[in-house]
Amino acid sequence: MSVSKGPVLYDCIKCVSHxxxxxxxxxxxxxxNSCLDxxxxxxxRNQCVIELNEDKEWVIKDLSSFNTTLVNGKQILxxxxxxxxxxxISFQVYQDSEFIFQANPSTxxxxxxxxxxxxxxxxxxxxxxxxxxxxVKRSNPSKSHAELCATLTLERDRLATENxxxxxQCSQVNEILEETQKSLESLETEKTNLALKLVDEQAxxxxxxxxxxxxxDQLKEAxxxxxxxxxxxxxxxxxxxxxxxxxxxxxxxxxxxxxxxxEVLAKEERLNDVLAxxxxxxxNISDLLEQEFSCSVCxxxxxxxxxxxxxxxxxxxxxxxxxxTKKECPVCRTKIKSEVNPLVIDQFIDKLTDLxxxxxxxxxxxxxxxxxxxxxxxxxxxxxxxxQTGRRGNRRRSHxxxxxxxxxxxxxxxxxxxxxxxxxxxxxxxxxxxxVMIDLTGGSRHSNGRR
Numbered sequence: 001m002s003v004s005k006g007p008v009l010y011d012c013i014k015c016v017s018h019x020x021x022x023x024x025x026x027x028x029x030x031x032x033n034s035c036l037d038x039x040x041x042x043x044x045r046n047q048c049v050i051e052l053n054e055d056k057e058w059v060i061k062d063l064s065s066f067n068t069t070l071v072n073g074k075q076i077l078x079x080x081x082x083x084x085x086x087x088x089i090s091f092q093v094y095q096d097s098e099f100i101f102q103a104n105p106s107t108x109x110x111x112x113x114x115x116x117x118x119x120x121x122x123x124x125x126x127x128x129x130x131x132x133x134x135x136v137k138r139s140n141p142s143k144s145h146a147e148l149c150a151t152l153t154l155e156r157d158r159l160a161t162e163n164x165x166x167x168x169q170c171s172q173v174n175e176i177l178e179e180t181q182k183s184l185e186s187l188e189t190e191k192t193n194l195a196l197k198l199v200d201e202q203a204x205x206x207x208x209x210x211x212x213x214x215x216x217d218q219l220k221e222a223x224x225x226x227x228x229x230x231x232x233x234x235x236x237x238x239x240x241x242x243x244x245x246x247x248x249x250x251x252x253x254x255x256x257x258x259x260x261x262x263e264v265l266a267k268e269e270r271l272n273d274v275l276a277x278x279x280x281x282x283x284n285i286s287d288l289l290e291q292e293f294s295c296s297v298c299x300x301x302x303x304x305x306x307x308x309x310x311x312x313x314x315x316x317x318x319x320x321x322x323x324x325t326k327k328e329c330p331v332c333r334t335k336i337k338s339e340v341n342p343l344v345i346d347q348f349i350d351k352l353t354d355l356x357x358x359x360x361x362x363x364x365x366x367x368x369x370x371x372x373x374x375x376x377x378x379x380x381x382x383x384x385x386x387x388q389t390g391r392r393g394n395r396r397r398s399h400x401x402x403x404x405x406x407x408x409x410x411x412x413x414x415x416x417x418x419x420x421x422x423x424x425x426x427x428x429x430x431x432x433x434x435x436v437m438i439d440l441t442g443g444s445r446h447s448n449g450r451r
Contacts, residue, residue, distance in 0.1 A: 009099040025051040042093040058083045068092040073158055092166045285352055286360050293349055296330050297322055303367055305345040310334045317371055
């Protein structure tokens with residue numbers, strides 16, 4: 001036999017040699033351009049490549065996607081793996097071929113014999129165990145045949161292990177394919193949704209464009225109408241200038257009427273305030289008369305005043321009745337020496353009574369009638385109105401009334417307090433200033449307080 005040049009890949013299953021020849025690169029795959037074309041879908045188009053490196057060593061490189069190329073039953077984890085003479089090259093997903101790498105093939109008889117034995121062992125793998133046992137018994141196998149059987153047994157176990165590993169890897173590949181398919185379906189669904197959303201957004205955009213165009217058209221129409229109205233108004237003003245004047249006069253009259261209405265409302269509000277102040281002042285004067293000009297004997301406002309030298313004032317009838325029992329002042333217990341009839345007090349009380357009016361005036365008239373009728377009959381004052389002891393009557397005064405905070409001089413000179421209240425009222429209502437106020441206590445003073 002002729003000597004082969006270069007390395008050789010020997011297919012143990014098919015018993016076929018594949019010499020390299022002068023090639024320094026030997027490709028294996030499912031490709032017509034490959035040096036060894038394996039027509040199986042389980043093999044990648046570029047499964048692996050065997051090439052000579054710079055160190056003059058033959059190395060193998062796995063080109064498949066899932067690293068299914070095996071060297072001596074192990075995956076190629078590195079980029080390249082150095083091949084040695086006798087290394088076995090197989091594939092996880094393809095078990096129809098198994099190659100033995102021979103770097104320096106020879107034509108020795110031992111090699112030929114070994115190849116023959118391999119062929120015989122491969123042929124015997126297809127027979128049943130029943131056929132093997134009689135043949136073993138009939139023929140006295142040699143030592144090399146026993147070793148070959150042991151090798152075949154080990155090879156069978158290795159193939160079973162590789163088949164199991166291959167199934168596991170196929171299961172993993174199927175899972176990866178399923179996940180990839182699900183991802184593709186999800187992406188396709190998302191793509192469809194995005195396309196629908198894009199269509200909806202485009203429709204909304206078109207609607208907005210149409211609405212905007214309508215608004216622009218309406219705005220243009222409004223501008224044209226406004227210009228027409230302006231021109232029409234200017235024409236009317238030119239044709240009838242009196243109309244503009246009358247409208248101005250009407251607006252002025254309307255403004256004057258509104259001002260007059262506001263002025264009337266302000267006056268009404270001011271009048272209401274004045275009436276409220278008048279009521280407050282009337283109540284204050286009434287309380288002041290009852291407190292400052294009340295008789296200590298009958299607890300009523302003094303009628304026909306009589307003043308003693310101690311400057312305490314009482315009703316004439318009450319004092320006369322009091323003197324029937326005691327000759328001393330009912331308040332300070334000073335002995336009565338002289339009496340004075342101050343007409344100014346009676347006149348002042350009568351004037352304030354007319355000013356206050358209402359229930360106070362009616363009660364004053366009732367007291368006057370009672371005193372007048374009792375004088376005409378010549379009778380005395382009813383005794384239940386007077387205290388039976390020499391002490392002052394049990395008349396209570398309100399501590400919350402502001403007039404109670406006046407000094408003791410106001411008790412001795414009550415006309416001054418009343419005059420000040422009346423003056424303040426008239427000044428607040430009529431706006432009086434720098435006017436002379438008559439002091440009924442004995443003098444006159446200006447509004448600034450100087451005598």
